[in-house]
Amino acid sequence: MKINIVGGGPAGLYFAILMKKSNPANEITVYERNGPDDTFGWGVVFSGRTLETLRQADAESHAEITGQFEAWDNVDVVKDDEKISVRGNSFTGISRLRLLKILQHRAEQLGVAVLFRSEITDIESLRADCHLMVGADGINSTVRQRFADRFEPNLSVRSNKYIWYGTNQLFHGLTLTFRVSDAGIFSAHSYKFNQTTSTFIVECDQLTWQRGGFEELNDVETRSYLQQVFKSDLQGRPLLSNNSKWINFVLVKNSQWAFENTVLIGDALHTAHFSIGSGTKLAMEDAIALANSFQRHDDTLDALYEFESSRKPYIEEYQAAALESMLWFENVRQYSHLSPIELAYSLMMRSGRVNHADLKKRDPQFVSRYEAAAS
Numbered sequence: 399m400k401i402n403i404v405g406g407g408p409a410g411l412y413f414a415i416l417m418k419k420s421n422p423a424n425e426i427t428v429y430e431r432n433g434p435d436d437t438f439g440w441g442v443v444f445s446g447r448t449l450e451t452l453r454q455a456d457a458e459s460h461a462e463i464t465g466q467f468e469a470w471d472n473v474d475v476v477k478d479d480e481k482i483s484v485r486g487n488s489f490t491g492i493s494r495l496r497l498l499k500i501l502q503h504r505a506e507q508l509g510v511a512v513l514f515r516s517e518i519t520d521i522e523s524l525r526a527d528c529h530l531m532v533g534a535d536g537i538n539s540t541v542r543q544r545f546a547d548r549f550e551p552n553l554s555v556r557s558n559k560y561i562w563y564g565t566n567q568l569f570h571g572l573t574l575t576f577r578v579s580d581a582g583i584f585s586a587h588s589y590k591f592n593q594t595t596s597t598f599i600v601e602c603d604q605l606t607w608q609r610g611g612f613e614e615l616n617d618v619e620t621r622s623y624l625q626q627v628f629k630s631d632l633q634g635r636p637l638l639s640n641n642s643k644w645i646n647f648v649l650v651k652n653s654q655w656a657f658e659n660t661v662l663i664g665d666a667l668h669t670a671h672f673s674i675g676s677g678t679k680l681a682m683e684d685a686i687a688l689a690n691s692f693q694r695h696d697d698t699l700d701a702l703y704e705f706e707s708s709r710k711p712y713i714e715e716y717q718a719a720a721l722e723s724m725l726w727f728e729n730v731r732q733y734s735h736l737s738p739i740e741l742a743y744s745l746m747m748r749s750g751r752v753n754h755a756d757l758k759k760r761d762p763q764f765v766s767r768y769e770a771a772a773s
């Protein structure tokens with residue numbers, strides 16, 4: 399089978415690996431516009447359960463990934479200089495670049511052709527020249543745009559602004575920090591992803607962003623402003639930029655996931671707000687689901703049909719939970735009167751995926767403290 403994949407992110411590379419593994423005769427090419435060492439962002443997170451899924455799909459890359467990651471089980475909520483830790487939330491962090499290097503190496507080792515610095519603009523020719531074309535080209539997918547009449551995408555640009563930084567201040571656990579400044583409330587989502595670096599994403603609403611005057615500030619000025627806001631959390635350490643820019647989150651959905659020999663996976667197909675840290679997980683699980691469908695069906699249309707019909711309900715449920723989480727952060731002002739323990743409780747319950755009993759099982763001490771405060 400000849401497979402052309404547009405995009406060498408986690409979704410495209412992982413799908414290439416799994417399809418080459420399942421049949422070495424598959425002729426697979428990944429077209430990636432960036433070089434092998436270019437990336438955006440800093441670290442990504444996986445839950446314990448996701449890692450087990452990755453182990454079952456490809457033990458070799460799983461071993462490499464788990465050899466490089468940082469693990470924790472606490473969510474820390476910081477408000478008014480008080481830190482509330484909630485245990486029982488198993489997560490791991492790894493640098494996005496490290497993850498991509500592992501997947502690139504594994505794909506090449508198996509015989510996948512990964513063509514870097516190959517930006518695809520002529521989608522039709524690529525599509526005509528293969529049995530299967532995969533659009534794994536991320537949130538601004540060219541494949542999705544070119545065939546918008548077939549995929550029927552629905553893009554919702556959200557109002558909050560966010561910016562993705564790194565820092566050498568280490569946050570041991572997923573740390574959600576809330577700071578009030580003259581401009582408004584800033585939330586930070588941070589976690590350590592290697593021995594020396596943490597991801598540090600700052601988010602605020604439109605009004606706070608305007609009052610902060612960020613439109614007029616350059617990179618150095620923006621970092622200096624935010625370093626001041628999060629001074630005690632960063633303990634004087636600088637925010638590190640990686641061409642970091644303020645962006646609005648875009649919620650992506652597609653009515654149709656595939657047609658003829660063409661399918662979307664990963665961020666090209668769907669997004670879930672970064673506050674539930676699952677974009678990379680979903681992208682790699684798409685790759686697994688699609689590869690599994692091809693294990694069960696020789697016919698491309700049958701495989702694509704199964705992929706869409708079996709995975710869509712799961713993704714819809716995930717996006718619904720991520721939406722609740724995103725709305726919580728978009729409406730953070732309405733929670734600002736809560737005490738730190740109440741805020742932590744509200745945060746843990748925000749996506750609707752965890753209820754009071756689950757939380758009690760995860761961290762009985764935290765729930766007792768909350769119950770005492772709330773009574």
Ligand SMILES: Cc1cc2nc3c(=O)[nH]c(=O)nc-3n(C[C@H](O)[C@H](O)[C@H](O)COP(=O)(O)OP(=O)(O)OC[C@H]3O[C@@H](n4cnc5c(N)ncnc54)[C@H](O)[C@@H]3O)c2cc1C
Nearest residue numbers: 405407408409431442443518535536664665672677678681
């Ligand atoms: C602020 C922020 C924080 C995040 N935090 C997390 C997190 O903690 N955990 C997590 O799991 N996920 C996180 N994510 C999401 C994660 O980055 C994505 O969901 C994930 O990378 C999706 O993988 P993908 O392979 O579908 O797309 P991408 O990683 O975007 O890869 C797409 C690739 O396609 C290439 N490409 C695009 N167009 C073309 C073209 N025309 N020709 C050739 N190549 C092309 C791009 O260069 C890119 O390499 C976060 C995202 C953001 C924005």
